[in-house]
Amino acid sequence: MPTPTMAGYRQHPKCTDTLMNCRLTIAHVLQLRLFHTYDPAVEQELFVLGYRNLAVHVLGQTGLSLLVAAGAWATVAHVRVVSWLAYMLVMAVIFGLGIWGFRQRANRPGIHPAVFRQWKVAHLWMVTSTGLGWGGLGFLFVPGAQVNNLMVMTSFAGALAYSAVSNAHDLQGFVVSVSLAIVVLLSQIPAAFGDQALVVMGMCLLYLSVMAWVARNAHLTLIESIQLRLANEHLARKNAENASRAEQANRDKSEFLAAASHDLRQPVHALLLLIEAYRQQVPAAAQHPLILNIATAGQSIGSLFNALMELSRLESGMEQPVVATFELSESITRMVARVRPEADRKNLTLRCQVGKAAERLMLCTDKLLLERMLGNLLTNAVRYTAEGGVLLSLRLAHGGDGYWLEIWDTGVGIAQGDQARIFDPYVQVANRERDRTKGLGLGLAIVRHASELLGIGLTLRSQLGRGSCFRLHLPAGLCTHAPAPQAQQTPTRFLPDSVHIANQLYGRRILLVDDDPMIQHAMQALLGSWGIDLRCAVTGDASAIKVCGSDWQPECVLCDFRLPGAMDGIEMLDYLQDCYPQAVGILQTGELVQTVQARAEEAGYMVMFKPVDALVLASTLGAVLKRHGVERVA
Incomplete structure (x- = not known):
């Protein structure tokens, strides 16, 4: 049977496919390992890095070439030295032209991929030509001139080591240039070293292998660092974009x-x-039950709006505490009295216990915010306690570091896993069916924000099925003691009933500025039932003056914030204040924007947030008119 020839193998279909696959595999490996292309951003960084190294490369090549030529001048034929030096200097000029040719493109923020290809080709030619020059050091060998030959080998080793690091951005150029350089150098070693040529060649190849490994590691490290930096920059940009979108979404949400x-x-x-x-x-x-149910529904909606407004103010950071010194026992008595009717209705024991060390304790903080906290905690304690009782305790903290104000209850308790999240808005672990009679889930969120604002510690201890204890830690820096018992206790003020309303507000002249017909009709019906002389205007400019007339001047102006025209409610109040200096201005608004209240308070106007309870409105009007000394109409 005849032996198959190589031509026979190549003509066989299976052999042809195998050879093709081998070629493709080799090409793929070479492309992956040596000639890999990266993302355009990485390619641009490599391009900029290679461009920046050109100047140092030119200086290093020129300086080392001159030193080698000077060292070989006394031993090597001058023609060889001059020829080699001239070649290296020409390559330095070519590198300089490369700097000039790419200096504009390297400074651009975005570089076209075609520029990358041009740079790679140009740089490959430059480093390949330079590699041939450094390989040409072999032509400076002189048989028997050990010092000269040692100087040449050392110069080649230094150039190779520098190239392994400086060309980390272009592994392909390093491989090609060094391969050609070592081939040229090895071709001259046998004539110069004689019997020791094989040893010298082996040492050169070993050194080349080590430098190739160093170049590969440097290249991979450089690529990883570039990719990591680009990834961090991309992440930073994404975070900035997300933050910008979040801020815009927050602004849109606030406006909505x-x-x-x-x-x-x-x-x-x-x-x-x-x-x-x-x-x-x-x-x-x-x-009538229907009227009572309608009133309850309306009050529930009003309570929700007011709680949302209060929570929004606390979360926004716009709420600034009004610090004043007051007797804490008075606030405690008032808050306990407020929840006692509900406790009595549920047959709960409601007690208040003040330790001896806490008697006549004066607290320097925002009284209103503290009472909100106490009111919410007491209301929750009574609401979620079916039997047993609620205890409010004020006592000296352990170690004398301030005082503890505690609200104990024997209610349903809170599981350990739920204790952290009950201070989040709308969380009600004991009201998953969202029964409105059990609250809205905003009270504890308000307590948490208020405690942070006032610098009062808030902790919780609870056991499921056995009750809870909410503790407020009052720092010693906020606490003082009254020198003696108060001679007179401030009487608790209650909202006026219909008789008190008629006596206090009958005949008062009030101007309402509101463009909503519903509000005008409702205010006319309610304030008219109180005997108030009310006049309504859509805007506060000339139309209000016409409504008032020449013989009628308002004692109080109730003005909505959103009005038609160029002026808002605060500007309208300023205008009407100039026209009627004796009138008290009150701003009514449904805005959640905190700047509205800040502007109103800065201008000296009281703010009432809609919806306003009727008795609260009556009480406010009576107090404001009395405070400003507006005489009752005869």
Whole structure:
């Protein structure tokens, strides 16, 4: 049987496929290992790095070439030295031209991929030509001149080591240039070293292998560092973009909530006023179950809006505490009295216990915020306690570091896994069915934000099924003691009933500026039932002056914030204040934007947030008119 020839193998279909696969595999390996292309961003970084190294490369090559030529001048034929030096200097000029040719492109923020290819080709030619020059050091060998030959080998080793590091950005150029350089150098070693040629060649190849490994590691390290830096920059840009989008979304949300709050509060505000007006005008129907249910529903909506407003103010950081010194026992008594009717209705024991060391304790903080915290904690304790009782305790903290104000209850308790999240808005672990009679889930969130604002510690201890204890730590720096018992206790003020309203507000002249017809009708019905002389205007400029007339001047101006025209409610109050200096200005608003209240307070106007409870409105009007010394109309 004839032996198959190589030509026979190549003509066989299977052999042809095998050879093709081998070629493709070798090409793939070479492309992957040596000639790999990276993302355009990485390629650009490599391009910029290679461009920046050109100047140092030119200086190093020129300096070392001159030193080698000077060292070989006394031993090597001058023609060889001059020829080699001239070649190296020409390559230095070519490198300089490369710097000049790419200096503009390297400074551009975005480089076209075609420029990368041009740079790679140009740089490959430059380093290959330079590699041939450094390999040409072999032509400077002189048989028997050990010092000269040692100097040449040392110069080649130094150039190879420098190239392994400086060309880390272009592994392909390093491999090609060094391969050609070592081939040229090895071709001259046998004539110069004779019997020792094989040893010298082996040492050169070993050194080349080590430098190739160093170059590969340097290249991979450089690529990884570039990719990591680009990834960090990309992540930073994404974070900045996400932060910008989040800020924009927050602004959009705030604008939406401001508009939605105003639009929703207007009818709720009108509803509460109309309910109270109907109850005032039709006393026989005031206790009808339907009227009571309507009033309860309206009050629930009003409570939700007010809680949302309060929580929004605390979360935004716009709430600034009004620090004052007051007797804590007075606030405790008032808060306990407020929740006692509900505790009595549920047959719960409600007690207040003040330790001897805490008697006559004076607290220097925001009184209103502290009472909000106490009110919410006591209300929750009574609400979630079915039997047993609630205890409010004020005592000296262990170690004398301030005082503990504690609210104990024997209610349902809170599981350990739920204790951290109950201070988040809308979380009610004992009200998963969202029963409105059990609250809205905003009270504890308000307590947490208020405690952080006032610098009062808040902790919780609870056991499921056995009750809870909320502890407020009052720092010693906020606490003092009254030198003696207070001679007079400030009487607890209650909201006025209909008789008190008629006596306090009958005949008062009030101007309402509001463009919503529902609000105007509701205020006319309610304030009219109180005997108030009310006049309504859509805007506060000339139309308000016409409404008032020449013989009628308002004692108080109630002005909405959102009004048609160029001026808002604060600007309208300023205008009307100039026209009627004796009138007290009150701003009514449904805005969630904190700057509205800040502007109003800066201008000296009281702010009432819609929806306003009818009795709160009456109490406020009576107090404001009395405080400003506005005489009752005869």
